[in-house]
Amino acid sequence: MNIGVLLTRAARRSGDKAAIVHGDQTWTYDAFDRRANQMANALRDLGVKPGDHVALLMFNGAEMLEAMFAAFKLGAAAVPINFRLHPNEYAYIIDHSESAVVFCSPQFSGPLAEVTDRMSRVRHVISVGEVDGDRLDYEATLATGAPAFDDVDVAPDDVAWLFYTSGTTGRPKGAMLTHRNLLAMTMSFYADMCRDFGWNEIVLHVAPLSHGSGLYALPNIGRAATHVIPSSRSFDARAVLEAIERYGVTNLFAAPTMIKRLVECPAIDECDLSTLKCLDYGGAPILLEDLNTAMRKLGPCLVQLYGQGESPMTITYLSHEDHVLEGTEAQLRRLTSAGTARTDVEVAIFDADDRPLPVGETGEIVTRSDLVMKGYWRDPEATATTLRHGWLHTGDVGYFDEQGYLFLMDRSKDMIISGGENIYPREIEEVLIQHPAVREVAVIGVPDPEWGEAIMAVVAADGEVGADALIALCRAQIASYKKPKYIEFVDELPKNNYGKIVKRDLRERYGKKA
Numbered sequence: 001m002n003i004g005v006l007l008t009r010a011a012r013r014s015g016d017k018a019a020i021v022h023g024d025q026t027w028t029y030d031a032f033d034r035r036a037n038q039m040a041n042a043l044r045d046l047g048v049k050p051g052d053h054v055a056l057l058m059f060n061g062a063e064m065l066e067a068m069f070a071a072f073k074l075g076a077a078a079v080p081i082n083f084r085l086h087p088n089e090y091a092y093i094i095d096h097s098e099s100a101v102v103f104c105s106p107q108f109s110g111p112l113a114e115v116t117d118r119m120s121r122v123r124h125v126i127s128v129g130e131v132d133g134d135r136l137d138y139e140a141t142l143a144t145g146a147p148a149f150d151d152v153d154v155a156p157d158d159v160a161w162l163f164y165t166s167g168t169t170g171r172p173k174g175a176m177l178t179h180r181n182l183l184a185m186t187m188s189f190y191a192d193m194c195r196d197f198g199w200n201e202i203v204l205h206v207a208p209l210s211h212g213s214g215l216y217a218l219p220n221i222g223r224a225a226t227h228v229i230p231s232s233r234s235f236d237a238r239a240v241l242e243a244i245e246r247y248g249v250t251n252l253f254a255a256p257t258m259i260k261r262l263v264e265c266p267a268i269d270e271c272d273l274s275t276l277k278c279l280d281y282g283g284a285p286i287l288l289e290d291l292n293t294a295m296r297k298l299g300p301c302l303v304q305l306y307g308q309g310e311s312p313m314t315i316t317y318l319s320h321e322d323h324v325l326e327g328t329e330a331q332l333r334r335l336t337s338a339g340t341a342r343t344d345v346e347v348a349i350f351d352a353d354d355r356p357l358p359v360g361e362t363g364e365i366v367t368r369s370d371l372v373m374k375g376y377w378r379d380p381e382a383t384a385t386t387l388r389h390g391w392l393h394t395g396d397v398g399y400f401d402e403q404g405y406l407f408l409m410d411r412s413k414d415m416i417i418s419g420g421e422n423i424y425p426r427e428i429e430e431v432l433i434q435h436p437a438v439r440e441v442a443v444i445g446v447p448d449p450e451w452g453e454a455i456m457a458v459v460a461a462d463g464e465v466g467a468d469a470l471i472a473l474c475r476a477q478i479a480s481y482k483k484p485k486y487i488e489f490v491d492e493l494p495k496n497n498y499g500k501i502v503k504r505d506l507r508e509r510y511g512k513k514a
């Protein structure tokens, strides 16, 4: 099934319902679908064919979702690009993806013009709200298209979304997500993610629609939910809390760093958040201390998801029921896990020779399901390394407990080997964050002539705290060889455009410590 059909059907069933609320404008499902159809017709008239790639370099807004669905309906693949990237980075993605058309917000018109020579395949740039030189105006282009469109019949393995990874390890790679992948993701969401998910959902988009929030939009469109898109482009915790109250938001997706900012915002005690049934968080680890605060402040709405672009949003999840403030030792321990396998997903732990490991043993997390990408666009080598023996190799390290809960240690490259011992930074971070003055912490390995690697903790603190106190905290809770040899204090940890801490930057900065 063409994933664009989600919108076609939602409009047929609930045409009068508010589909998108952005600033002071509202689009009904009829309008959303009609405009996506018009754009699909316009793209076809511009020569875009099924199988072509259409880049979306846009701020969160109605046009982003319209253009994305226009591409789906046409059988072309959408290439959503994070608007926070540097011009060199988006020029690379547009060129590498061989996109035929680029949709952009007006602010990108100028920067795009400067890198045009690096984007040889681009035939048209369609800019929202501004016509400049040879740019096409979004509204004028849309107006040329007829309002009806028969969604193109696609094969399940045709690519719908070329998902460029966040590139915390080198150049971003384009994970080819097919119509089958996105449909399986949608069905899996309905099966596991939100309690009582029905036809009256109101979703708030606080993360970029080019990634987590855009994927998250699909199951919501399939149930004709109202999508509230804040006008502000940066994350403002107070504005988000007020929007939840104002619109009666029922579900949203947020990165762990956003959850932390929400629960630390004084407005959390002033706003009525009772409509919020489901706050899905994931994409990076959350430390137990932060999760406990979030549970106390937000109540029973939290659900954790573990996934990656290569298996979008969906590998394991920590359900509503698993989020407990009181319980048995085993239940409390599971709060540091990424939960259990999603209903239609297989997950296993492999050793370095791709042999399955038993319960309790640590190795690489692998997964197999209808969600696993087709491969990386124009990168057969990376595809062959990642998709081996029918399994997606996630590059994450972890183990299962007896009940099937997955404990995620770290990305394999983040593991520290000191004196022959494998040390997982997460374990040390969990201890250090318990200190009341520590706001954020990242643990890395730095070269050490004696041990191979030594442990360094990089700490952002709010109050008075010395290295001695932090070392003492570690001594009290974990093996002595895991305590940091160095502690560096910083104002802020480096984060990428998705709010993830970039340990690579820390390693570059402190790599010569010894």
Ligand code: AMP
Binding pocket: 165, 166, 281, 282, 283, 284, 285, 286, 304, 305, 306, 307, 308, 309, 310, 338, 394, 396, 408, 410, 411
């Ligand atoms: P991306 O493809 O940019 O979404 O990044 C995916 C990576 O983020 C995964 O391979 C994990 O390393 C990390 N990640 C995603 N979800 C979680 C989670 N719930 N807990 C810990 N790490 C996560």
